[in-house]
Amino acid sequence: MSDSKRFSGKVAVVTGAAGNIGLATALRLAREGARIALMDVDEGKLAATLPKFEALDAEARTYPFDVTDPGAVSRAIGEVVQAFGGIDLLFNNAGYQGAFTPIQDYPEDDFERVLKINLCGAFYVLKACARQMMTQGGGAIVNTASMAGIGGPPNMLGYASSKFGIVGLTQTASKDLAPHKIRVNAISPGLMGPGFMWDRQVELQAKAGSQYFSSDPKEVAQQMIGSVPMRRYGDIEEIPGVVSFLLSDDASYLTGVNIPISGGIL
Ligand SMILES: NC(=O)c1ccc[n+]([C@@H]2O[C@H](COP(=O)([O-])OP(=O)(O)OC[C@H]3O[C@@H](n4cnc5c(N)ncnc54)[C@H](O)[C@@H]3O)[C@@H](O)[C@H]2O)c1
Structure with missing residues (x-):
């Protein structure tokens, strides 16, 4: 855990901020001095995060909306700029x-939903913040x-x-935005646990009944x-430091890269 204040005064937008990775990362950025705009579709869960930022004496505001709605994205980004005066960092x-x-x-409908949230939503937010x-x-x-998004695992088409x-x-985006001094990178978490996403994927891979996994969730977990070369799943807390690095000036010559956080799976 870093105690540097390298993001002092910077404004960071975090989407999926009520979730595991988003919240852990938003807290890390806040500890490093950033002022945080927290965005998520789950209004109740989002509001419940605020005391954690208050405990750090960090400035944080919540923006509940659905990233699949480009109008809502553009309104929320406009509100952030009004409230904070600008946007310096985005964790999308x-x-x-x-x-x-x-x-x-x-x-088909699930495929479209996944693409709409994960890809179109990320595009809308990235575009609005980049502008x-x-x-x-x-x-x-x-x-x-x-x-x-590197290996194409079975049964996870969307x-x-x-x-x-x-x-x-x-x-x-990294190429389009390089002339504007905006760096764009990605992280690729692998098998993270414990928790809802881990349990869900172990159970659903077992249920999918393919040649790749056992039908017993306990065996799927072992498989x-x-x-994983490091023979363990990753902890959510192993993600925020990598995001913070990529957002910081320590990564000033990095753009367009995708860093695996995967215990050695490449
Ligand atoms: N946990 C893992 O194992 C893992 C591995 C690789 C990648 N990821 C990715 O990391 C990111 C965060 O995942 P997480 O593990 O924290 O999961 P999570 O479910 O805890 O968090 C995801 C958050 O996104 C929000 N969200 C979903 N749809 C939305 C929408 N339409 N508009 C606005 N917000 C919406 C949810 O409400 C939730 O709070 C995701 O992009 C996920 O695909 C997770």
């Missing part, structure tokens, strides 16, 4: 895992991709497609951990 992280089933059974950063002469952005999309979004 809201996401949804979608269904676990082979392509022949994969539901603001351009007026300020620069900024730094980190998108949350996934190892599913999720993998959306996260491959995030890698493309990151690479092209997954056995595929």
